[in-house]
Amino acid sequence: MGGTVLSAGQAAWILFGGFFAMLALRVPVAVSLGLACLPILLIEPRLWPMVLLQETFNAYNSFILLAVPFFLLTANLMNVGGITDRLVRFSRALVGHFPGGLAQVNVVLSIFFAGISGSSTADAASQSKIFIEAQRKEGYDDSFSVAITAVSAVLAVIIPPSILMIVWGGVLTVSIGALFLAGILPGLLIGLAQMGTVHVYAKRRNYPTYPRATLCEVWQSLLVSIPALMTPIIIIGGKIFGWFTATESACIAVLYAAFLSIIVYREMNGRTLWLAFSDTGKLAAVALFCVGTASAFGWLLAFYNIPQALMQGVIGWEMGPIATGFFIAGVFLVVGCFLDAIPAIIIVGAILQPIAIQAGLHPVHFAMIGIVSLAFGLVTPPYGLCLLISCAVAEMRVIDALKDTCIMLIPMLAVLALLIVWPDMALLLPRLLEPDFLK
Structure with a gap:
């Protein structure tokens, strides 16, 4: 940009160098993003440090982002209100x-939970408490128990409603309704791939199996679960048919989860309600703090035209749609190892979007490649938040669960490759159910 003291290259080195240096010193991601901005704000005479606060708070002035705490609250109300217990019973019968x-x-x-909460961290926390100790008692290896719990939790950001889809749609101006529909097939295929992986492990290690449920038991478990299973239908159906926005659907999800917990299942009291609100406050504060500082970081990238400088180099490679898809997936897979998914969308998504458009990728297809790729980062060190949560609950080191985790990621990578090569995996349902979303 004309009149700046620093060139785009110098600014990029300061921003990214400072950010990764602070990560190496174990400074939290959100704080690292903010502090990395300060040197440039002090060096550049046209800027000043208050820009950091200004851009951080500007990011919060978003109606769409209100959906984040509401979906987190929905997940917590499910856990304390007995909804999760009913879904466990139905899953076991199936x-x-x-x-x-x-x-x-x-x-x-995790597939059912993903259709309600939209949060992988909430899924990992609740599933770890439910399953890890139970699997230990039944003779499962600790590393396997932790790995499958963490890996299955990532489905919550792929199967709608997903917090990442809401952030992506709001930041990069993509139809959230289209993203909700686009995530269904990839999410279900990844879930099937995980079930296939469990099957192979169970056969090789002789893990136990329950007796087959009778049709009567399946029917009974379905009946008590129907109110809970209606939640994703209400959320996604309401968004698709235009009854309410993504944020309004999150509010309705909270009201519906509270209704089920208090009136239908009658398992929530004042203490558990307080726990749900307090846990939601903590998780939402962390997520939204990342959004704010990442937005300030992204604003500085735009100020120096850094995305355009990076884009010119990549466009010169003249890659086709498939090669570009694999390149985008590779970038998000690497970035996801070090950065939370929300700031990665705000910073890296904005950089890669022009490259995707230049290669002819549909914005919804590009979004799903990015979201599925970032989901891997939730279980890959050094960030790997879902893996860290599961290991903390199991009281074991991350390194001890890493081998089984990596093995479970292989069939998921195959689904990601299929998504890149076959765009209709993401575009088929939006095209069939609501073509206007793709315009």
């Missing part, structure tokens, strides 16, 4: 007789 029955239930519950 797949408990498969090899590795309890681990299969773990995956299926």
Whole structure:
């Protein structure tokens, strides 16, 4: 940009160098993003440090971002209100007789949970408390129990409603309704891949299996679970048919979860309600703090035209849609190892979007490649938040669960590759159900 003291290259070195240096010193990600901005704000005479606060708080002036705490609250109300317990019972009736029955239930519950909460960290925390100790008692290896719990939790950001989809749609101006529909097939295929992985493990290690549930037991468990299973239908259906926005759907999800917990299942009291609100406050504060500082970081990138400088170099490679898709996935897979998904969308998504457009990728297809790739970062060190949560609950080191985690990621990578090569995996349902979302 004309009149700046620093060139785009110098500014990029200061921003990214400062950020990664602070990460190496174990400074929290959100704080590292903010502090990395300060040197430039002090060096550049046209800027001043208050820009950091100004841009951080500007990011919070977003109606769409209100959906983040509401979906987190929905997940916590599910856990304290008995909704999760009903879904566990139904999952066990459906797949408990498969090899590795309890681990299969773990995956299926994550699919159901993903359709309600939209938060992988909430999923990892609740599932770890439910399944890790139970799998230990049934003879499962600790590393396997931690790995499948953490890996299945990432489904919450792929299967709608997803917090990442809401942030992506708001930041990069993509239809959230289209993203909700686009995430269904990739999410279900990844869930099936995880169930297949459990099957192989169970056969090789002789993990236990439950007796097959009778049709009567399946029907009974379904009946008590129907009110909970209606939640994703209400949320996604309401968004698709235009009854309410993404933020309004999150509010309705909270009201519906509270209604089920208090009136239908009658398992929530004042103490558990307080726990749900306090946990939501902590998780939402962390997520939104990342959004604010990442937005300030992204604003400085735009100020120096750094995305355009990076884009010119990559466009010169003249890659086609498939090669560009693999390049985008590779960038997000690497970035996800070090950076939380929300700031990665704000910073890296904005840089890669022009490259995707130049290569002819549909914005919804590009979004799903990015979101699925970033989901891997939730279980890959050094960030790997879901893996860290599961290991903390199991009281074991991350390194001890890493081998099984990496093995479980291989079939998921195959689904990601199929998503890149076959765009209709993401675009088919939006095209069939609501073509206007793709315009």
